[in-house]
Amino acid sequence: MRRIRLSGTGAAIEFLLREDLGPKGGRGMVVASANLVGNATPWLDHYPANVPTHLGYPARGAWCLLGRAAEESPQRVACRHLQASWTYAELWRRSQAAATRFTELGVRPGDRVALLLPNMPEYLAAMNGAWLAGATVVAASPLMVPSEVGRLLAATRARVLVTLDVLAGLVPEDESAPETVLAVSMRDRLGNLQRAGYALARLLKFRLGRPSGPTRWLDWDNGLTETTVDPPSGCESGRPALILPTGGTTGVPRSVVLTHGNLVANAWQVYHWSGRRTAEDTLLAVLPFFHSYGLTTCAMAGMAMQATLIMHHRFQVGTVLDLFERYRPTIFPAVPAMLVALNERLRDGRVDGVRSLESCISGGAGLPVDVAEEFSDHSGAVVVEGYGLSEAGPVTHAGPLDGTSRPGTIGLPLPDTLARVVAIDDRSQVLGPNEVGQLLVKGPQVMAGYLDAPRATEEVLADGWLATGDLASCDADGFFTIVDRLKDLVITSGFNVYPAEVEEVLRGFPAVADAAVVGVPDPVSGERVKAILSLSPGAKYVESELQSYLSTRLSRYKRPREIEVAEGDLPRNFLGKVLRRELRDGDA
The missing domain is CATH 3.30.300.30 (ANL, C-terminal domain)
Known part of the structure; x- marks a missing residue:
């Protein structure tokens, strides 16, 4: 076991490494062996040649991925949104400034900071800034109604809320109201016509609609000063980093708690599954960051890749095609509905923009084989299906990106991830190849538990094995297929x-x-x-x-x-x- 420490940009990063010869004879970096041996892990023999079976993970807080990118690729563009463009150095500086602002507002280690934002650079700055201040991020959805936002803030006891100014009407005014609201605006990065409409919406929804209660309302940019902060000392990977609402594997609304280690591990797994290319890719980030799928595959994995993130705050097929043509993304995490909509528009021959695409991992719902094949024909990209759930970071499986994926399957478990299919009425009974049962997963990305719900956690999590609530089968080669939801x-x-x-x-x-x-x-x-x-x-x-x-x-x-x-x-x-x-x- 070796300990390697990289320092710089105020973000010292540690890796715990153990050299290990994998089944292909290549060297992998291992934190802890998962005892991946024998017939229990047939998928290891089908990994792409450039994907290690075991990984070493940064032993720091989740902010370390941005810190690493800022140190190694400071002048690379980190994100583009409308007319805004930030380098990794600038994103890191703004995150440090956000950390200072949160601290000045009274945020202390262990406090919760809620984000009610669409995809935009400020989401990454606020998220990393909260982590640098020692806080836990609460992911709220702009699709919520005020009562849902209020229940989430009350359940998580979030002290500060960062939101878009035109979403001010979603901020509760009752006892669940936060102490402080920081209002972000995207007005200055819009065109003249859009800017006029935005100003009107802001006037109606923000200035006139500002609550009259005890909540303190501040503008995000006012008071943000570029300062250097020291990352929290002793930030163990087991500390909570993210709280996000989910339907839960039982269908009951709950809040999942993901640790810094969970987020870093899953981003690192996706980064390696994508070939470990660094500072080379452009990633189209239209999956919402307030959902675990978008956060991990776009934001977190994107920072691990040191990719340029092309952000947009909502999926509009015409706008997305314009972004393809302008920025030529190489990676596109998506959901099937996006691919269906894009296929319909691409049939008219407007395919030049999407020909830059190299890989597309689809998740969130089952990917019809014909939809995947058509989008691959239009774009020339490798299109595979992946699988996950919020309780697991969320990604646990993905199709190989080397051309060996099997249509109709969710692919193979990611590095350091175990998976098994068990009898519906007895989780201790592991089923054989092609038998249908409940899918269990285990790995460094699996959640700490549900917030303030120990019994619910015990129902789905035992000895590190997470009961997904999905019915699945596994073939003799380790490719998994989702059959249905157990509750369905x-x-x-x-x-x-x-x-x-x-x-x-x-x-x-x-x-x-x-x-x-x-x-x-x-x-x-x-x-x-x-x-x-x-x-x-x-x-x-x-x-x-x-x-x-x-x-x-x-x-x-x-x-x-x-x-x-x-x-x-x-x-x-x-x-x-x-x-x-x-x-x-x-x-x-």
Whole structure:
């Protein structure tokens, strides 16, 4: 075991390294062996040649990734947003200034600082500044309503809130109101016409809507002075770094606590999975930072790569294509809904801008094989599916980026990540190849637990193994496939019905644009299969023809006994995933 210390830019970075010969004979950097031996880890034999099986992780706070980038690539552009462009040196200086500002406002180590921001450079400055001040970041979503923001602030006891000025109406005015609000503006980086509209929105939503309660409102830029701060001493990797709300693996709203070690490990894993290229890539960052997927794959991994982040505060297909053409990104973390929208626009031949793309990892929902293949054809990029959940940092699996990925699978576990498929009713019973059961994962990116919910934590976390709540299978080579959500499994007359399987067949019917399958109570069979359909525009739908179609493609017990046609699209979250729970609740 060797200890290496790199210092500079006020950010000393330590690595704990142990040299180890991996199965390919190459040297890897290991912090702790995960006993990855034998048939329990067949995926190691299928790793790309440039991906080590074990890694060494920076033994510091999560701010160290930015500190490292500022030291090694100070003049490289770190992020672009609208008309703003910051180098890594500038982003580091602004983060240090933010840390000083937080400290002057009374933030102390262990306090919580909430961020209610879209993707913009200030998000990275505020986040790293809070960490440099010793605080824990609370990720709030601009998609929330005021009552949801209030509940999150109350649950986390956040003292300071950083928000966009035009989102001021989301800040609660009751007892959950924060002590201080720092208001960020993007007005100065807009064009003249947009700037006028923004000024009006700011006047209506901020100046006139400023709460009259005890909350102190300050402008983000006023009082920010460039100062050098010493990173917190003794910042153990086990200290909380991020609190973010999630539905939880059981579907109950909770707040996940990720440590500095969790965030650094997952960013480091993604960085190495992407080939360890440093200061070479341009990454299109339109996945929201307030979600763990966007935060890790775009912000944290981007800083680990020392990539240039091309940020935009919302996904608009025309704007995104403009960004492709202007900045020629090489990496694009995405969700399937984004690829579907881009495919539709790229069919008209506007593909030159996306030809710079080299890799695209899609997550957040299942990636249809035809969608991936079409986007790969348009862009020439390697398009793979990944998998994760907020409780695991979130990324645990990804398809290999060397051309050996297997369509329809979520790929292989990342370095130092263990995964197993176990019996639904007995987590101690590990299943064999291609058997379907619950997916468990274990690794340095797995959360510390749920905030103030020890029982809920115990339900999903035991001996370091996280129960994902997803049904999966693993083939003999270690490629995993997600079958469905465990809570979405329908058991009818003792038979297991996986909604995703039925939905895929339903989507093959000409009149059906999309489908969702749920189980509803039935006095005889326990549950019966119900399908909710979204029809293609102008399509002629005849239920008897659909039933005839299904009769040759699904076993009788899998066929929906109840079919409902939705008005418009199915309910979805911001990642485009269909919300089966809402459809189920409608039948409760």
